[in-house]
Amino acid sequence: MARITANRLLKRYGNFQAVHGIDFDIADGEFVAILGPSGCGKSSTMRMIAGLESITEGQILFDGTPVNDVRARDRNVAMSFENYALYAPITVYENIAFPLRSAGKDQAEIDRAVRAVAEKMELTPLLGLKPGRLSSGQAQRVGLARALVRKPAVFLLDEPISHLDTRQRYRMRRFIKSIHQEFGHTMIYVTHDQEEALALADRVMVMSDGAIQQLATPPEVYSRPANAFVAGFVGEPPINFFDFSDADETGLTIEGNRVSLTDPLRARVRELGPVGLAAIRPHFMRLGAGSPVQLQGRGFITEELQDHNEIFVDIGSVRVSLIAPPGVKVARNETVTISVDPDHLLLFPADVKVKEHSDDL
């Protein structure tokens, strides 16, 4: 068990700076997800914690002790990779016992530890099998058991459940969460999938361009994003962005629609000036009139997801999506009015290029 602190942690590869001197403090037993697009520095950060990557500048401390010069194998960190490398010729039991044997533990102790972890991971009936006969889910559990049997201080997971189907994703998530509740390790989970990060973590650390954009609990990251990047990266379906202009005490203009503002938003406009970026989640927009913030648009397409519909509407040059109850539809090019819940309208400064897809570098 360990508390992990980073002090101005910086990573440079040649002339490229991957991590720009970040600070964070992860409590003992906490589950933190590092979330960000590829190239944001999340994997470098995790590898520095694991000791697989040298630290260019700054410090990492485990329980207050700097570990910069401690080798990876002496840090007592367990890491699970996307494909769990099991040793094929030996049984599940021996696979799990392997780290203990190489640490030179005595037989009785090994047996006790292996059986204890196997019990908790529901692997007891499989102990005598060889890895070749396991399903992929079972193999993953064995891989995790082998990582856990050493009683690591920190458990690092690098995108272990990408590319699974919907049902398996839920199962694996449930499983990882239960490991955390069962064993209570400090866990760090690196992912580019916002749903996984929100679902699993006590706190989410959103990274982009080598810097921490926000480190907060999932509800906070979702409802009070620190900036437009976080707002755009977190949430499913993704948040809708608009440029706004001519903002003043009376209201602001979004794609030709003049809308009036509530008091908190007026204060925000005073900070931001006349132009900026407005953002609203699909859940807080609905078809029809009845809000001080109303937008005119043309229908594009309706997706019927059975328990709800998702409707795409073009407002000026912006295509937005909104969530509607089953049965509510728009026709292509039908003129529609959209009401926005003003309490959930977010305003950001104009200079952030969040409307570009992260993919188009």
Added chain:
Amino acid sequence: MYALVDVHKRYGLRTVALRRLNLEIRTGEFFVLYGPAGAGKSTILNLLAGLTKPTTGDVRRNGQSIVHVPPERRDAAMAFENYALYSHLSVAENLAFPLRAAGLPKAEIETRVNRIAGVLGIPHVLHRRPGFLSGGQRQRVALGRAIIRPADIYLLDEPIGHLDAKLRHRMRAELKALAVEMKATIVFTTTSSKEALALADRIGILNAGRLEQVGTPAELYNAPANTFVASFIGDPPMSFLSVTARPDDMAAALYTADGQRIGTAPASAVGLTGLQVGIRSNAIQMVEPGAAGTLAGRVEVVEHLGHSNIAVISTGKDELQVSTEAEIRLRPGETVGLQIDPAKLHLFSGGAAFADAAPARNVA
């Protein structure tokens, strides 16, 4: 119209990809093949494209066998999951490849390449080689190369699966609109329930080489044929409770293991073993523990998904997934009461939908 008739497909001696499969793809429909990895989705696309032949069985187009028609004469366009871009050609040349092969004039090719690049948002990378593109850009080029030419059938193998969330969301709507416009016959594979429901006219659920059920999204969602389909359609997936049916004054009542009555069933369900009810996360209400007519549950895990939370709640030996408002705070270990809407139960017997067509909903 395309049809797979009694198709059995084996690779090598032991690997069976498809088992006696029958499937019809109707002209002009958007058909989604949805299933876990390794279920046989890509094999079906390859059979339709002519890239592989069935071990036994027939592939037909408008009633005529096309098993022996080579791929180059099938008029099928395909987007491959691993992109299959020519690394020695630029993006523009990759997109133009099918048109050149068809012998179109140069000016025409250029117009079409530029138009499709605009739709996919990649006009600025046309001169680059695929090696210098991001994964998402490569996938869009692969999709573009498939839809750039008119074809009798479009086979799209997880064509938006590797895009980032934002782009995938946008491309999904774009693709649906395009399909409606082109009135094209499309077969699309995915591992995402949401993609399947959003795009499909009909969905085929594939599991270990067998079709579990084929139907419209509404049919699969409202009347799943078995527990596999039920747990596969919908996000979050359906959860299941083991129940027993006991005689009631009208027909039969369903009881959980700890004796709570949760719904009704036709009399024919009485005495059956292996009865389960499937409940979607939005059919369960969280109430004060101990209220009459509710199940007692223990909160195991709470997942925050932004707009809503999903709580995994154990009751007896089963676990239920319950959607709650984001504002409701639950702690693991807490005891809660569960009110299940009896009109929204799906009854399964031995894994298959209970034969007396959706009785629980009508009787309750």
Added chain:
Amino acid sequence: MQRKTSIPLEVLRYGAIFLVLGFFVFPIFWMVLTSFKPESAIMVSPPRFLFTPTLDNYYHAIVDKNFFFYIKNTLIISVISTAIVVFIGSLAAYSFARYNVGDGHILFFILSTKMMPAIAVILPYFLIFRDVGKTAVGKALHLGLDQHGALIVSYVMFNLPFAIWLLVSFFQDIPRSLEHSARLDGLSRLQVLRKVTFPLAAPGIAVTAVFTLIFCWNEFLFAYILTRKLASTVTVGVESFFTLQGILWGPVAAAATISVAPMLVFVLVMQRYMVRGLTFGAVRG
């Protein structure tokens, strides 16, 4: 910002680089130097670096010994052998990679022929070519002793296993879906090979060609046993400078320099492709 490095460490680094470089480059340098030395300056101790350069050695090698004749033979034999190896090799490798012909057994068998030491087969080869050369077919194809055909066949036999083995991995690296995609676009099997597969495998084919050509160019044992005069290659030509009167070091150096030059130019030209070939597969989806 630049990485900070200590001066002694840098000195050590460059020292090591020069040491390794010297180890490899010095023999070539010495060979070229010797080729310009008068005979009096060659086998002396201590070695002399300063002398009046002369072209006598080249004159002796080229005019007296007619060394360009050997170069011509080598060129004919190497280029034809390489062309055959690359042609047969790529087709064979393609079918092994794509259709798994022989389920791996044939591929292993082919590779296993490479494990036979050349010395073990040289005598049978000699006898076979002696007899084949007397037949009508053998005469037409120049397969007899001291004829180009015999050496070409030997080199093809000897290089093909390695070439196939090398090329199989290159073809395996080309995703099958690329060919599938091209076929759906309306190309026939052969068109797909020509327009998609071979262009993509070009770096691998280039690497194979380079290795084969260098082998053929440097080969000595077969050339020495199977030729006398008419089809002798450069390696045998250089050997002929080892006379009963003694070794003519100057002309040897001159001849060696002449024979190394084309290879050097060739490798420099192919280097670009070779690097691409050796890092092949790095740029894919």
